[in-house]
Amino acid sequence: MVTTQRQKPVFRFAPSPNGPLHLGHALSAFLNQDMAAGGRLLLRIEDIDLTRCTPEFEAGIYADLEWLGISWEKPVRRQSDHFAEYHAALHGLIKRGLVYPSFLTRGQVRARVSASEAGGSPWPRDPDGSPHYPADDRDRSEGERGRMFASGLKHAWRLDMTRALQVAGHALYWSETGDGKTGEIAADPSVWGDVVLSRSDAPSSYHLSVVIDDALQCVTHVVRGLDLFHATSVHRLLQVLLDLPQPIYHHHRLVTDASGRKLSKSNGDTGLAALRGKGLSAADIRHLVGL
Structure with a gap:
């Protein structure tokens, strides 16, 4: 008898390298990794905006995710490689x-x-x-x-x-x-x-x-x-x-600042790299985002 193996669930975290990652990104990355337990987690770099996305910000994404303890399958899919x-x-x-x-x-x-x-x-x-x-x-x-x-x-x-x-x-x-x-x-x-x-x-x-x-x-x-x-x-x-x-879609709550405003790269909210520089740990970040 031929048996078929059930497909493992596939999740993806897909940030844009147009600024430093912040706590909102950390929440999304943690949730993707937690929910993908037993399945697969992919990382996609969404860099179709060629004017704002930079290699420096992309390198920062990898550094921040590694610090958070997020692991993903390789190779990473970069959108700018797939315009065709x-x-x-x-x-x-x-x-x-x-x-x-x-x-x-x-x-x-x-x-x-x-x-x-x-x-x-x-x-x-x-x-x-x-x-x-x-x-x-x-x-x-x-x-x-x-x-x-x-x-x-x-x-x-x-x-x-x-x-x-x-x-x-x-x-x-x-x-x-x-x-x-x-x-x-x-x-x-x-x-x-x-x-x-x-x-x-x-x-x-x-x-x-x-x-x-x-x-x-x-x-x-x-x-x-x-x-x-x-x-x-x-x-x-x-x-x-x-x-x-x-x-299947799962839209999670947003991380906001003290005024209730959604965190944004463009508004200069404190990035993960800055928090790491202040001595915070990955466990501290999980706590800050309510996990």
């Missing part, structure tokens, strides 16, 4: 008419939003508070787009959310085991509007690269912060459109 895979997925969506080139600059979009709101018409915004991209830009003719391409105008590629939902053809859900809502969660990608999948200064967006990476790395469990809870709606839609498997 993201481009292939994007090209497939373009051929199916699910993605369109968008030419409006951030300044032009802000002007449109300001004019609308000044006139008393509220502008739709996504869960992060950013205004939706003007939907009429998707209606340009092929001739007009061709002339804009030929003129050398910079552009991004955006998901046509209306068309994408029509093609998906059914309600979307994901399995959630985290610190907020749990169970089968109804996904509503429409609240994000026409999200960017690629732009001139970043060949792939977070949304596109993360679902492709998770599928290619056979990730079964995604453990990440609650700040990405709503983004999972977009990820579920892309998984359906690209015929990718869906992992």
